[in-house]
Amino acid sequence: MATDKDKIIAKIEEQKKNPNLKLKVKERTEYFTNLLFYTLFDTDTEVKKNIEILEQTFEELVNLACWKIEKPCSKIWQSYLEILPEILQKLNKDAEAFMQSDPSANSIEEVYLAYPGFYAIAIYRLSHELLQFGLPLIPRLMTEYSHRLTGTDINPGATIGESFFIDHGTGIVIGETAIIKNNVKIYQGVTLGGLYVARKLRNVKRHPTVEDNVTIYANATILGGKTIIGANSTIGGNAWITASVPENSIISNTLEVKIKKVI
Structure with a gap:
């Protein structure tokens, strides 16, 4: 007669359906x-x-x-x-x-x-x-x-050129179809991602292209397969980009910082 343990084991074995895992x-x-x-x-x-x-x-x-x-x-x-x-x-x-x-x-x-x-x-x-x-x-x-x-x-499907520099590394995400060309510098927290996620996009370029000599500072987010960051550009920290940037551009996300002295 099967014990409770035997029944549990049988249920687990029944659910282990993937022979290649x-x-x-x-x-x-x-x-x-x-x-x-x-x-x-x-x-x-x-x-x-x-x-x-x-x-x-x-x-x-x-x-x-x-x-x-x-x-x-x-x-x-x-x-x-x-x-x-x-x-x-x-x-x-x-x-x-x-x-x-x-x-x-x-x-x-x-x-x-x-x-x-x-x-x-x-x-x-x-x-x-x-x-x-x-x-x-x-x-x-x-x-x-x-x-x-x-x-x-870094997804192994990404395409990355020569002399690539990643500073600190923590929190960086580089998607499968991203293209990064030569002499690019990326700082912590940068995302090169897709605008949205759907299985139907499996064979579509979903992630940005970064041209030569671009610097992307901390926590910048760049999204979309049609988004191109032009050569020699600098992307400031915390920037949110979903459209292409011309070459030789400087993109900054400036927030007003108020300093009040407490007496």
Whole structure:
């Protein structure tokens, strides 16, 4: 005769209807992400040895996250491996942008080791290239892991140019179809988002385009797939923008601040 516990167990098992939902893939993706970062940046990490471990781990991830019977995802690794030097070159340019933009940076080593904005960019670039090969779950898990660690939420589908600088990082959101060109600086709390959310917009550009040499200060919100921030513009803190901005513009959100001396 079934006990109350048996009935509860049976009800839980009945509701576990997704055969592909294996939380192990999340844990192994986080391990893979850390291994990638160490392989590219840590002086004491032996690249050849780690590449072999990465390949084995990636094969494990394919078995967990590529649900097509013929497993076409297994062909991705070699192609991804070939572009890792190019990704590292871009990240080194990003690190230099941090040194040039932040007066509090004492050394390039400090940027690599201590800056959450740099880490978020690194994991974005590593996940973005992997996404191009048609394996969406792993890149998304990579950037969500980075999001949890840094407070910076960059969708791996976003397109970001060279020498990107993120200061502080906390609260930044960059949507899937956002386009950010070269030499852009973004401060904490900035959102590059959509005007509204609806499933029918799945294949539509929903997020802004930011042209070259733009600076966006803290807590600015820029929305809409048709919104373009023109080159060489500066967006002030707390600005709310839903329409395009011409190049060489300065946008400010000025509020009257009253100071009263209390006697």
